[in-house]
Amino acid sequence: MTIEFTEEETMLLELVERFVDDQLMPLEAAVMAREAAGQAAALLPEEEEPLLELCKEIGLWALDAPEEVGGAALSSRIMLAIQERLFKTIIPFRFPPDSPNLHMLMAVGSAEQKAAYLEPYAQGRMRSAIAISEPGAGADPAAMKTRAVRDGDQWVINGRKIWVSNIPTADFVILMAVTDPARGARGGITAFIVDRGAPGFIVEREIPMIGGSRTWELVLDDLRLDDGQVLGEVGEGFAPMQKRLTIRRLEIGSLCVAFASRALELMCDHVQAREVFGEKLADRQAIQWWVADAATKIHATRLMVDDAAIKQDRGGDVRTEASMLKVFATEMASEVVDNAMQSFGAMGMTREMPFAMMSQRLRLARIYEGPTEVHRMVVARRALRQYSTT
Numbered sequence: 227m228t229i230e231f232t233e234e235e236t237m238l239l240e241l242v243e244r245f246v247d248d249q250l251m252p253l254e255a256a257v258m259a260r261e262a263a264g265q266a267a268a269l270l271p272e273e274e275e276p277l278l279e280l281c282k283e284i285g286l287w288a289l290d291a292p293e294e295v296g297g298a299a300l301s302s303r304i305m306l307a308i309q310e311r312l313f314k315t316i317i318p319f320r321f322p323p324d325s326p327n328l329h330m331l332m333a334v335g336s337a338e339q340k341a342a343y344l345e346p347y348a349q350g351r352m353r354s355a356i357a358i359s360e361p362g363a364g365a366d367p368a369a370m371k372t373r374a375v376r377d378g379d380q381w382v383i384n385g386r387k388i389w390v391s392n393i394p395t396a397d398f399v400i401l402m403a404v405t406d407p408a409r410g411a412r413g414g415i416t417a418f419i420v421d422r423g424a425p426g427f428i429v430e431r432e433i434p435m436i437g438g439s440r441t442w443e444l445v446l447d448d449l450r451l452d453d454g455q456v457l458g459e460v461g462e463g464f465a466p467m468q469k470r471l472t473i474r475r476l477e478i479g480s481l482c483v484a485f486a487s488r489a490l491e492l493m494c495d496h497v498q499a500r501e502v503f504g505e506k507l508a509d510r511q512a513i514q515w516w517v518a519d520a521a522t523k524i525h526a527t528r529l530m531v532d533d534a535a536i537k538q539d540r541g542g543d544v545r546t547e548a549s550m551l552k553v554f555a556t557e558m559a560s561e562v563v564d565n566a567m568q569s570f571g572a573m574g575m576t577r578e579m580p581f582a583m584m585s586q587r588l589r590l591a592r593i594y595e596g597p598t599e600v601h602r603m604v605v606a607r608r609a610l611r612q613y614s615t616t
Contacts, residue, residue, distance in 0.1 A: 229536070235304050242311045245286060249277055250315045254580065257317050260438065262577040267438025268318060277319065278350065286321045291328060291348035295340075302473075303535035306480045310531075313484035316583045318439070323347045324392075325477070327354045327400060330470040334417070334458030343398060343419060355396035357387035357444055358467065364389065365600050367402065367467065368411035372446060374403040374418065381405075381418070381456070383426070383449040393429055393442040397422050401446070405461055417463035419455045426450060437586030468545070474595045475548040476538070479531040481591065482555035483524060485584045489559075489566035490520045492579075497569055507569060516565040523558045530554065546608050549601040556592045563588060 231239065253273060261267035269277070281287050290305050291297025300308075305325065312321065331344040346352040363369035372385025383403050390399070399420045406414035420427055426449030433441045458466055494517060497507035507513050534547040567574035567581045574581055592598050 229303075231304070231307070235307075238304070239307055239311060241284065242286065242308050245280075245284070246311060246314050249280065250317050250319060253317055254315060255578075257438075258577055258580065258583060261583060264434075265438070266434075266440050267316070267583060274319070278322065281321055282350070287350060288323065288348045289321055290325055291323065291344075292332065295345040295348045297348050301535070302476070302538045303532065306476055306531050306535045309477050309480035310484045310487075310528075313481040314488055316580045316587070322350045322353075324354065326470040326473045327356055329473055330356075330400065330417075330457070330466050333469060334462075334466045336454075338454060339419065339457065352397040353392065353395045354398055354400065355390055355392040356400040356402075356470070357390045358402050359389045360386055361388050361443075365597050368415070368464070370402060370404055370415070372401075372403045373407070374405045374416060374451075376405075377450075379453065381451045381453075383418070383446045383451065385446045386430075387444040387446070389433070389441045390444055391439075391441055393444070399427075400457060402463055402467060403446075409461065411464045413461040415464045415467070416460050417457040417467065418451050419457050420449065420451065424449060424451075435590060437583050437590055439587070439590065471595050472538075472545055472548045475552045476531065476534055476544070478591050478595060479527060479534070479551040479555040482559035482588065483528050483531060485588060486520060486524050486527070486559040486562040489563045489581065489584065490517065490524065492581075493517065493520075493566040493569045513569060516569065520562040520565065523562070527551070527555045527558050546605060549596075549604045552596065552601045553598050553605070556588055556598065560585070560588045560592070 253269065256273075257267050257269065285298075288295070288297035289300045289308065290302075291299070293299045308321070312319070328344070328347060331340065331347065335344055343352065343354075347354060358367050358370070360370050360372060363371065370385075372383065372387065374381045374383045376382075383401070385403065387401070393399075399422075401418045401420050403416055403418060404410075404414055405416040408414065426447045428445040428447055430443040430445045433443060435441055457463070494508075497513050497517075500507045508517075530547070530551050534544045534551060537547065538544045563581055563584050567585065570579070570581070573579065576582075
């Protein structure tokens with residue numbers, strides 16, 4: 227049974243809906259045109275800055291940051307509801323700061339790090355990125371080879387990272403590296419904070435991705451960091467990294483609900499107006515089943531998001547729920563968007579509508595934060611242990 231939002235929470239969600247409808251939706255055509263021209267599907271600085279200023283003015287800022295740094299300390303449940311409304315548009319805009327890295331800093335940052343990074347990050351004076359994947363270790367972070375070796379009172383780091391987002395705007399990067407190869411993920415991976423422009427931190431290349439997004443490949447060449455740049459305890463970086471990934475996986479669930487809901491809305495509007503062979507598309511059983519299946523699966527996915535959020539807010543371990551959601555939500559939304567595209571015929575294939583970008587971003591979502599096959603494997607292993615009779 228779902229829990230109703232409070233009056234204050236409902237007002238906040240309505241504020242987010244107005245922000246999306248009034249501020250972001252009018253910018254969609256320009257962003258889609260950039261993506262169609264092979265450019266990054268992103269807001270220009272002159273478009274983004276007024277939005278950020280407005281967010282500060284109306285309180286859409288630092289929503290889940292701690293109160294001691296000026297945040298609202300909102301729960302996971304209300305944050306994911308906010309994300310669902312924000313992701314109604316294909317414009318890649320988030321209310322600062324980005325939650326996953328924020329929560330990693332909150333969980334294991336020292337007092338000094340929280341003052342130097344968490345507080346300005348929460349207040350919008352800094353931006354961040356995280357570097358986990360490597361050319362030979364994408365789906366399995368425990369197989370990473372980037373090595374951090376102790377040298378006196380410093381750490382020397384060498385290796386490569388790939389598929390890193392937000393590099394051009396990041397003031398600091400959370401970098402994962404191996405400090406004890408013999409222990410691997412069980413005590414051998416450490417998180418470091420790297421400031422922009424640090425010697426030995428090299429941006430090797432920009433990688434265009436489908437859907438108009440961009441990632442970057444990094445080279446770490448004798449990068450030297452002090453102990454103060456270790457985030458959390460030496461060798462204990464894997465668990466907080468997994469917590470960070472879990473938060474992003476739940477967000478992907480909200481994104482999928484948002485994309486599928488919008489696709490369903492567009493499809494329903496179209497099929498009730500479009501006539502083919504003397505009959506409205508909405509009167510054809512094939513279309514009705516697409517609509518029914520979409521409505522049912524969107525409802526189920528939203529309940530999955532809500533359930534995971536409530537458990538997380540109560541301090542529960544939701545890694546299994548996050549894996550289930552990552553698989554179910556991405557496949558559900560991909561199906562709904564594809565059927566919506568089909569219902570529009572040739573118009574659904576154009577880049578004048580949001581379907582193409584939605585479809586490509588959902589395709590990326592089946593890889594990002596762990597591919598579908600890995601999450602199925604994780605869910606299966608846990609179910610087999612749970613129901614083992616031996």
